[in-house]
Amino acid sequence: MNQQTERTELTDKQRGYARYLLKLNIGRRNDVLAKMRPPLREKMRGFMRDVWAQQVAGFEPDVKRLYLERLRNENRLEYNALLPLVAAFEVVGVGV
Incomplete structure (x- = not known):
């Protein structure tokens, strides 16, 4: 049980760090x-994508549409990864 608690705390810290990373400029x-080591890097990118999707899901409908259109035109890979997450957060009703 103690290991599970430690993992949960670690995951919570990593999610918090992902939120912090999203506030940095792209170069930094x-x-x-x-x-970071590759496995941690990919895990952090996943956490950042989750936080990002939650933020986008909370946008006003017109702003969300414009934002997603711009992302689709500028970075199709990120758009394809983010769109299902945004849709999932909208279904759940979670938004910042």
């Missing part, structure tokens, strides 16, 4: 991510 964020 990429520098920090580049210094």
Whole structure:
């Protein structure tokens, strides 16, 4: 049971760090991510994508549409990864 608590605390800290990374400019964020080991880097990217999707789900409908259109035009891979998460947060009704 103690190991489960430690894992939960670690995951909570990592999610908090992912929120912090999203506040950094893209260059600084990429520098920090580049210094991480690949498994942790991918895990952090997943956490950041979850937080990002939750934020986008909370946007006003017009702002959300414009934001997603711009993302689709500028970075199709991120758009394809983010869109299902945004839709899931909308169904659940979670938004910032």
